[in-house]
Amino acid sequence: MARFELLGTATIPGKGTELRLLQRNDEFSIKIAGKSGELMNSRLHGSEDALATLACERIADHPAPRVLIGGLGMGFTLAAALGTLGGKAEVTVAELVPDVVEWNRGPLGLAAGYPLKDPRTKVHVGDVVQLIKDSPGHYDAILLDIDNGPEGMTRKENDWLYTAAGIAAAQAALTSEGILAYWSAGQDPTFTERIKRAGLSVEPVTVRAHRPGKGAKHVIWLAW
Template sequence: MAKFAEIGRAAIPGQGTELRLLQRNDEFSIRIVGQPGDLMNSRLHGSEDALAELACADVAARPGARVLVGGLGMGFTLAAALAALGSDAEVVVAELVPEVVDWNRGPLGQAAGRPLDDPRTRVHVGDVAALMRDSPGDFDAIMLDIDNGPEGMTRKDNDLVYSPRGLESAQRALRQDGVLAVWSAGRDAGFSERLKRVGFSVSEHQVRAHRPGKGARHVIWLGS
């Protein structure tokens, strides 16, 4: 079997560590330097697809729907959101690491079907928490796939996104009857309560990393 080859590196802002982009034939992996295993793998994106499908289900029919994807990653959530929404929609994707955007415009883009090339896509390079704070009433749905979920692994500042203050910013950034969807690698009972305390009605969905019905169990919270 062919071995992975490193084709890119990127510093994680404020953390003193790096992301590595690796390729083996048509398979891609993003890893954190010094940590074992994949942070993301292009063959395991069922739960990233589900994040967008669940978030967009109730807003796709709205004229001119505008949604936010927090975390570009390998582009699968962005691609699934575009597939779920109409031709007049706009999908803003916020990515903190500029090189991740470059990777998706380069060799990595083929994995998700090059969703950055879709004319409905808008890219924001920067902190999604700041974007939400500065965008009151702008979005019908917000999808957050930052780090490993509410328990940050790559960047402690990500904890702020999932704090009561960060969740209140997300709530203010939503339009009437908007939807917040949050991806996590695992369950966190305290996070459901945190969502409820800031005023969301919450449902929790268990999804698989790989479809159909295979791979690790991940969690998606929907707040409305």
């Protein structure tokens, strides 16, 4: 069997944690240096797709929907959002690590079909938190795939997005009929209750990492 080859490394700003991009044939992997597990793999993106489709299907009939995605990753959530929405949509993806954007513009982009090349895509290199705080009533959907969900792996600063204040800020950045969607590697009943206390309706949806019936179980919270 072919071995993974290292294509590049990147440092997460403010943390010093190193990300490593690897390729084996047509398979890509992103790992955190010094940890044994993967952060993401190009063959396991069913739940990243679901993050986009579950939310964007609810706004697909809007004439010109505006969507914010927190976290570019391997581009699968972005590609699924673009595939669900019409030609007048605008999808902004915020990615903290500049190298991850460049990886997606390079060889890694092949995995998701180079969604950064779509004219409906806007890229913000920086923290999604600032965009949320600066955009009251702007987005029809906000999709957050930051770290591993409420239990983060790479940046303690990401925890704020899952606090009562973070949920309120995201809610304030939505239009009146907007929807929030959060991705997580696992269940978190406490987070479900926190969303309810914010005055939102919430639906936790269990999805598979690979395809229906296959792969690890992940969770998408839909809140409106």
